[in-house]
Amino acid sequence: MVSWPHWIIVAIIMPMAGAVLTPIVSRKNDKAAPVWALFIMSLTSLAALFLIVRVAQEGPFSYLVGGWARPYGIELHFDEFSASIGIICLIGWLALLFSYHYVAESIPKPRIPYYYTLVLLNLTGMIGFVMTGDLFNLYVFMEILSLSAYALVAVSGERVAEMAAFKYLVMGAVSSLIILFSIGLLYAVTGSLNMADISTRLAGIESRLPVMLALAGMAMALMVKAAIFPLHIWLPDAHAIAPSPVSAILSGLVVKTGVFGLLRVYQIFYGAGTYELAGLNTTLIWLGAISIIMGAFFAIFQEDIKMMLAYSTISNVGYIVMGLGLASQYGIIGATVHIFNHALIKATLFLGAGALMYKTGYRTLTDLRGVGKAMPLTSMAMSIGAISIVGIPPTAGFLCKWYIALGAFQAGQPAFGFALVFGALFIFIYYIRMVNSFYFQPPTHPEILEVGEAPVSMLFPVLLLAALCLVMGILGRIPLSFIEPAVTRMLGG
Amino acid sequence: MKKALVAALLILAAIPLLLAVSELPPHGSASNATYTHVSAYYLEHGAEEAGAENIITDVILNYRGFDTNGEVTVIFTALAAVLAVLLLGDASTATEDKPSHSVSVVVSFIVRLLAPFIAMFAVYVIINGHISPGGGFQGGTILGALAIVLTLVLGEDEARRLLPERPKPWLQAAAPLTFIGIGLAGLTDTGFYLGFPTAEALSWIRTMWLLAIEIGIGVGGAAIIASIFWTMEAER
Amino acid sequence: MIEALWVNLDYAASVVLFLIGLYAVIAKDNLIKKFMGLNIMETAIFAFIVALGVVDGGDAPIMGEGARAPFTNPIPQALILTGIVVAVSTTALALSLIIRIYRQCGTIEADELREME
Numbered sequence: 070m071v072s073w074p075h076w077i078i079v080a081i082i083m084p085m086a087g088a089v090l091t092p093i094v095s096r097k098n099d100k101a102a103p104v105w106a107l108f109i110m111s112l113t114s115l116a117a118l119f120l121i122v123r124v125a126q127e128g129p130f131s132y133l134v135g136g137w138a139r140p141y142g143i144e145l146h147f148d149e150f151s152a153s154i155g156i157i158c159l160i161g162w163l164a165l166l167f168s169y170h171y172v173a174e175s176i177p178k179p180r181i182p183y184y185y186t187l188v189l190l191n192l193t194g195m196i197g198f199v200m201t202g203d204l205f206n207l208y209v210f211m212e213i214l215s216l217s218a219y220a221l222v223a224v225s226g227e228r229v230a231e232m233a234a235f236k237y238l239v240m241g242a243v244s245s246l247i248i249l250f251s252i253g254l255l256y257a258v259t260g261s262l263n264m265a266d267i268s269t270r271l272a273g274i275e276s277r278l279p280v281m282l283a284l285a286g287m288a289m290a291l292m293v294k295a296a297i298f299p300l301h302i303w304l305p306d307a308h309a310i311a312p313s314p315v316s317a318i319l320s321g322l323v324v325k326t327g328v329f330g331l332l333r334v335y336q337i338f339y340g341a342g343t344y345e346l347a348g349l350n351t352t353l354i355w356l357g358a359i360s361i362i363m364g365a366f367f368a369i370f371q372e373d374i375k376m377m378l379a380y381s382t383i384s385n386v387g388y389i390v391m392g393l394g395l396a397s398q399y400g401i402i403g404a405t406v407h408i409f410n411h412a413l414i415k416a417t418l419f420l421g422a423g424a425l426m427y428k429t430g431y432r433t434l435t436d437l438r439g440v441g442k443a444m445p446l447t448s449m450a451m452s453i454g455a456i457s458i459v460g461i462p463p464t465a466g467f468l469c470k471w472y473i474a475l476g477a478f479q480a481g482q483p484a485f486g487f488a489l490v491f492g493a494l495f496i497f498i499y500y501i502r503m504v505n506s507f508y509f510q511p512p513t514h515p516e517i518l519e520v521g522e523a524p525v526s527m528l529f530p531v532l533l534l535a536a537l538c539l540v541m542g543i544l545g546r547i548p549l550s551f552i553e554p555a556v557t558r559m560l561g562g
Numbered sequence: 563m564k565k566a567l568v569a570a571l572l573i574l575a576a577i578p579l580l581l582a583v584s585e586l587p588p589h590g591s592a593s594n595a596t597y598t599h600v601s602a603y604y605l606e607h608g609a610e611e612a613g614a615e616n617i618i619t620d621v622i623l624n625y626r627g628f629d630t631n632g633e634v635t636v637i638f639t640a641l642a643a644v645l646a647v648l649l650l651g652d653a654s655t656a657t658e659d660k661p662s663h664s665v666s667v668v669v670s671f672i673v674r675l676l677a678p679f680i681a682m683f684a685v686y687v688i689i690n691g692h693i694s695p696g697g698g699f700q701g702g703t704i705l706g707a708l709a710i711v712l713t714l715v716l717g718e719d720e721a722r723r724l725l726p727e728r729p730k731p732w733l734q735a736a737a738p739l740t741f742i743g744i745g746l747a748g749l750t751d752t753g754f755y756l757g758f759p760t761a762e763a764l765s766w767i768r769t770m771w772l773l774a775i776e777i778g779i780g781v782g783g784a785a786i787i788a789s790i791f792w793t794m795e796a797e798r
Numbered sequence: 799m800i801e802a803l804w805v806n807l808d809y810a811a812s813v814v815l816f817l818i819g820l821y822a823v824i825a826k827d828n829l830i831k832k833f834m835g836l837n838i839m840e841t842a843i844f845a846f847i848v849a850l851g852v853v854d855g856g857d858a859p860i861m862g863e864g865a866r867a868p869f870t871n872p873i874p875q876a877l878i879l880t881g882i883v884v885a886v887s888t889t890a891l892a893l894s895l896i897i898r899i900y901r902q903c904g905t906i907e908a909d910e911l912r913e914m915e
Binding site for chain 2: 075078082085086088089090092093096132133134135136137140141142143177179180183184186187190193197203205206209210212213216217219220221223224226231234254256257258259260261262270276277278279281282
């Protein structure tokens with residue numbers, strides 16, 4: 070069962086077919102769309118499970134689409150990093166479940182089937198993105214996921230949402246074009262589009278300048294996608310204004326594709342072996358550190374709860390990028406596992422915030438005062454999320470941040486280890502503000518005490534994710550040791 | 563002030579870019595890596611093993627067919643995105659104050675006269691994509707453009723009849739569905755997704771499959787372009 | 799360097815076009831103009847990649863009777879067909895957003911929109 074070779078293609082075409090069939094399925098019955106989408110994602114998750122088990126058992130494997138040998142056809146390559154398909158399926162599934170009641174009230178009715186179509190397409194794009202071994206194919210999947218993400222931001226039809234979506238679209242499209250340009254440069258010097266093939270052929274290239282330009286272009290464009298500090302301006306509006314399940318997907322997963330792309334770029338260039346990456350590494354460390362501090366700094370001043378979470382995403386992606394830039398064993402392991410853990414935590418918080426907004430109708434910290442008594446379970450889940458994101462043991466955020474700090478010492482740059490701790494302090498301040506307003510302040514609106522918990526379809530994802538935040542704190546060693554061989558292989562060249 | 567600053571920054575950025583492209587392998591030389599590595603293989607074997615005399619069609623639909631599979635999904639995403647952004651709950655908002663079309667009789671007559679020929683040309687482009695320049699996307703675009711021209715001349719209600727409600731969602735999804743269908747057929751036949759039968763004697767099946775994909779892309783592309791236009795038109 | 803640039807004039811032209819587009823995206827206030835800038839950038843990149851496939855004296859890579867080597871490189875053309883479709887899709891979505899913004903705000907000038915926020 071596990072060794073059936075076609076699970077990898079099933080994992081891509083299942084959500085793809087599901088997405089294009091969604092408008093057809095829901096033509097007669099509006100309620101069919103969410104059920105159908107959940108059904109499709111369940112099957113996809115099953116395929117993902119088999120893939121992850123297989124990679125754990127036998128290491129990385131490839132699939133040749135159309136049977137054409139590398140580099141003539143398109144190769145799908147599944148390694149330990151691609152196992153992030155697991156978190157994509159998990160968050161995607163829970164966000165779809167959460168959408169069932171949430172979306173019915175918050176977006177215009179005729180748009181609902183297309184909302185589910187776009188969510189499935191977005192997940193398809195991400196699943197393809199993490200599994201493909203071909204540079205141009207990577208671009209195609211990146212476009213599927215970006216295009217659907219722009220539209221999902223605007224789907225509520227509010228004026229601000231459309232403006233945020235346009236800003237997101239312009240920045241996203243420019244960065245996609247820079248990536249395409251870099252792919253063109255790499256193709257010009259190597260004559261190939263297969264990542265592994267490019268990696269081997271790059272070693273023997275004489276003219277270094279185009280290759281370095283391609284590296285710089287890709288790194289910059291992917292940093293736009295990952296919302297690293299000076300390039301983050303599209304993120305806060307887009308993530309705060311999108312419907313909450315979409316925010317969870319955008320913040321938990323879509324932003325990470327930028328980081329994931331950086332990982333792939335690193336794999337290509339470490340594989341080539343002969344390129345000096347110190348400049349890029351230093352840039353990433355510095356920008357990462359600045360993102361941690363600035364993201365946390367701006368988050369402190371936000372009244373809007375989702376705006377605060379959006380800025381917090383910037384600072385957490387800063388951790389991940391810094392870990393990558395440290396280029397030490399611990400740093401990269403910590404960074405990749407933080408991709409996973411941050412997705413869990415941020416999904417908990419965004420979905421929790423969505424549940425609060427759904428029941429109370431308020432979204433600022435002042436308005437939400439006292440909600441801890443009215444919606445104890447949701448508030449508790451969000452508090453667990455807050456503790457995790459600060460990185461207090463024994464929650465999910467602790468181990469990976471600890472590893473990144475260790476990575477800083479291992480790389481001989483202890484100052485950044487301290488920057489990380491300092492950033493965690495900042496983060497602590499604003500999440501304390503959130504917990505404080507939930508539990509310890511008298512309600513601004515007394516009627517808030519009357520509202521009850523959200524329906525099960527919303528409560529269950531929030532509670533499950535919060536529980537996972539705790540479980541991953543205790544079982545945190547499992548993903549760390551799972552990813553270790555891949556990191557060793559990557560750094561070893 | 564801001565504009566001058568931006569211009570100055572971009573001129574600065576031009577220097578490394580121009581330096582880098584000047585170091586690329588010389589333009590048009592047949593000894594470039596782009597020409598000697600993968601593409602040499604395509605040019606040598608494409609016509610026999612991939613099923614079409616037009617090597618570009620071979621690359622698009624066979625060697626790199628999975629890219630095109632993603633690409634038709636991108637254009638479907640565009641449709642879903644446009645609908646998700648533009649559709650509204652109440653249908654009343656758009657239709658009221660729209661200026662009525664007043665197209666000159668000459669234009670209207672000429673367009674009606676040309677319409678069947680344009681459609682025929684589109685079909686020709688679609689089904690000849692494997693032996694001549696052309697293919698599904700090109701032909702589909704021509705068909706879509708025809709739908710747009712007819713909308714401008716005949717008015718929206720008349721033109722919308724070109725795409726009946728019942729099969730509409732199927733036609734819009736035609737391209738990805740054909741791809742997945744052919745892909746799965748390849749899976750059962752050769753053991754690879756999007757694998758085409760390899761035997762020498764089966765070259766006609768390869769060509770048929772290519773043709774099926776071209777038609778799927780053509781029909782799907784035209785339906786999507788027309789639907790996007792109509793949705794925007796309704797919101798105008 | 800100038801000599802090498804002269805040989806690769808096609809690439810250099812694409813780079814210049816790309817930067818012109820980028821200028822429009824950053825400096826123009828009208829959303830449609832911004833987006834036209836993006837389309838110029840797209841065209842620049844497509845021209846760059848297609849130019850990579852040119853071979854001096856090359857013929858269209860269509861086999862069959864009367865075909866004679868050398869042929870141009872088919873890969874960049876195939877890639878750019880995909881690229882064009884992606885560009886069209888982005889354009890469709892961007893125009894829809896502009897329509898909606900215009901309907902709701904009555905303007906598509908970025909500076910006026912900023913004041914309304």
